Amino acid sequence: MKLLECPINGIRPLSEFTYGGEYRDMPNPDTCSDKEWAAYVHYRNGAPGVKKEWWYHGPSGTWFIAERDTMADKVIRTYIAGQEEAK
Amino acid sequence: MPLGLLKYGLSKEHPAPRFFQDRTQPKKSYDAVIIGGGGHGLAAAYYLAKDYGITNVAVLEKGYIGGGNTGRNTTIVRSNYLTPEGVNFYDASVKMYEDLSEELDLNLFYSTRGHFTLAHTESAMRTMRWRAEVNKHVGVESRVVGPDEISQACPQLDIQCSGQAPILGALYHAPGSVARHDAVAWGYAKEADRLGVEIFQMTEVTGIDVKSGKVVGVNTNKGYIETNRVLSAVAGFTPRITDMVDIETPIVIHPLQACVSEPMKPWLDTILVSGSLHVYVSQSSRGELVMGSSLDPYEVHSTRSSLDFVEGLTSHIVDMFPFLSNVKVVRQWAGMADLTPDFAPVMGKTPVEGFYLDAGWGTWGFKATPISGKTMAETIARDVAPDLIQPFRLSRFEDYELTGEKGAASVGH
Ligand SMILES: Cc1cc2nc3c(=O)[nH]c(=O)nc-3n(C[C@H](O)[C@H](O)[C@H](O)COP(=O)(O)OP(=O)(O)OC[C@H]3O[C@@H](n4cnc5c(N)ncnc54)[C@H](O)[C@@H]3O)c2cc1C
Numbered sequence: 001m002k003l004l005e006c007p008i009n010g011i012r013p014l015s016e017f018t019y020g021g022e023y024r025d026m027p028n029p030d031t032c033s034d035k036e037w038a039a040y041v042h043y044r045n046g047a048p049g050v051k052k053e054w055w056y057h058g059p060s061g062t063w064f065i066a067e068r069d070t071m072a073d074k075v076i077r078t079y080i081a082g083q084e085e086a087k
Numbered sequence: 088m089p090l091g092l093l094k095y096g097l098s099k100e101h102p103a104p105r106f107f108q109d110r111t112q113p114k115k116s117y118d119a120v121i122i123g124g125g126g127h128g129l130a131a132a133y134y135l136a137k138d139y140g141i142t143n144v145a146v147l148e149k150g151y152i153g154g155g156n157t158g159r160n161t162t163i164v165r166s167n168y169l170t171p172e173g174v175n176f177y178d179a180s181v182k183m184y185e186d187l188s189e190e191l192d193l194n195l196f197y198s199t200r201g202h203f204t205l206a207h208t209e210s211a212m213r214t215m216r217w218r219a220e221v222n223k224h225v226g227v228e229s230r231v232v233g234p235d236e237i238s239q240a241c242p243q244l245d246i247q248c249s250g251q252a253p254i255l256g257a258l259y260h261a262p263g264s265v266a267r268h269d270a271v272a273w274g275y276a277k278e279a280d281r282l283g284v285e286i287f288q289m290t291e292v293t294g295i296d297v298k299s300g301k302v303v304g305v306n307t308n309k310g311y312i313e314t315n316r317v318l319s320a321v322a323g324f325t326p327r328i329t330d331m332v333d334i335e336t337p338i339v340i341h342p343l344q345a346c347v348s349e350p351m352k353p354w355l356d357t358i359l360v361s362g363s364l365h366v367y368v369s370q371s372s373r374g375e376l377v378m379g380s381s382l383d384p385y386e387v388h389s390t391r392s393s394l395d396f397v398e399g400l401t402s403h404i405v406d407m408f409p410f411l412s413n414v415k416v417v418r419q420w421a422g423m424a425d426l427t428p429d430f431a432p433v434m435g436k437t438p439v440e441g442f443y444l445d446a447g448w449g450t451w452g453f454k455a456t457p458i459s460g461k462t463m464a465e466t467i468a469r470d471v472a473p474d475l476i477q478p479f480r481l482s483r484f485e486d487y488e489l490t491g492e493k494g495a496a497s498v499g500h
Pocket of ligand 1: 122123124125126127128147148149150151152153154155156157158159160161162163164290291292293320321322323324343344345379421422423424448449450451452453454455
């Protein structure tokens with residue numbers, strides 16, 4: 001992967017982007033157990049696969065989601081969080 | 088000896104002695120199965136046999152032994168870490184390395200060079216002082232030195248780093264060493280095999296059979312093997328194995344790359360590391376400069392190497408050593424580093440009975456090969472993890488008791 005498509009700015013060189021880790025749902029800190037919170041804070045899905053990830057386009061300050069195959073390092077699609085359907 | 092050689096002079100056959108037996112089909116059952124024929128798995132097998140007399144052991148390696156991160160690292164061995172737990176652990180490993188060539192009856196080219204961690208900023212100097220004090224407290228030889236002493240040890244180094252990032256000082260660690268990494272794997276394999284351990288290459292574990300919370304066997308591409316003790320020592324493949332037993336860990340995989348230059352006459356005695364420039368460099372006994380950098384910036388499960396890496400690394404190498412600008416890089420490669428959030432390993436027992444984990448070795452596990460083999464063998468034999476590795480237990484994450492090694496173990500601090 002050398003190029004990445006920013007949903008706002010189009011295809012840009014990878015050097016303009018920062019990886020933000022896998023997209024994960026946060027448990028409710030008021031109702032979840034300490035164990036569940038610890039798992040949310042520390043544990044990760046480390047196995048290869050197609051993952052939803054946070055990426056950041058630096059020059060334009062855009063956070064967005066990329067669906068990427070972490071084995072082949074190929075991006076399937078990118079979109080602004082919450083606007084998945086619009087694409 | 089000369090007569091033995093003469094025999095081969097008269098014969099057309101020149102059989103090279105095998106290091107370990109060439110086996111293809113595992114037996115139906117073993118007392119313990121070790122997944123992964125890297126340095127860690129093979130060392131654990133050796134110490135199981137040697138220290139505990141447990142020899143009915145199979146080491147299953149899906150490729151060839153030492154073909155994982157063991158054969159891909161930049162071979163730096165040191166113990167100048169940040170936490171007392173880490174310093175104690177790695178110091179025990181350095182001490183084992185010092186006698187390992189003799190113990191394994193194989194020349195590991197273990198070469199003590201002295202190790203400088205260069206500081207280019209005041210905040211880096213502060214970390215160096217901190218590490219020096221922790222090291223001295225635990226009895227490990229480390230001290231902060233100024234630019235003069237660095238220049239004396241390495242006159243070729245441009246202390247101003249071409250004006251980009253002048254060096255203010257360094258953490259000097261006299262025991263810092265390099266070794267031949269594949270020899271470590273082969274040495275442990277040879278001695279484990281001699282004691283009765285069976286090593287199978289091209290043998291991949293595809294599943295782990297757990298019944299009522301206990302390991303009962305493993306599935307492989309060569310059939311089912313019964314066993315109630317399984318050690319996973321697979322570094323960059325750890326999440327795929329822990330998924331087989333439904334265990335959650337914090338481990339994520341990022342590639343880590345390295346390269347070597349064309350061989351030169353020996354000129355670099357010491358090992359130099361710069362956190363700010365993301366560089367570590369030493370000269371191998373073959374004369375090549377062995378160079379590494381920081382991790383690739385995002386998760387990938389592959390060992391593909393990139394031009395970006397060599398470009399970035401060499402530009403910093405030339406800042407340090409302008410005279411190297413015409414030297415060629417002849418090989419580059421990548422390994423898959425298994426990273427933890429606190430830069431300490433994950434070792435010991437797990438929630439699944441009989442499933443033991445030796446992982447989270449990231450960019451720092453080669454130096455730990457002997458001590459992790461020894462302590463994991465003890466954990467498997469006694470079903471209790473020794474005190475030395477308690478700080479690295481998997482349950483530390485649920486207990487919020489991390490072993491914050493960050494700043495010492497990774498280059499990019
Ligand atoms: C570029 C680079 C530089 C490094 N530099 C240093 C350094 O200077 N100093 C230092 O201390 N550390 C360094 N490291 C880290 C060090 O190399 C590793 O932490 C260490 O070698 C891990 O050893 P291991 O035996 O646990 O794993 P590995 O050597 O990776 O062995 C794991 C083995 O498991 C096998 N395997 C995986 N899945 C299966 C399966 N399902 N069935 C059967 N077999 C399987 C793999 O094929 C592999 O051979 C570096 C790493 C890299 C990549």
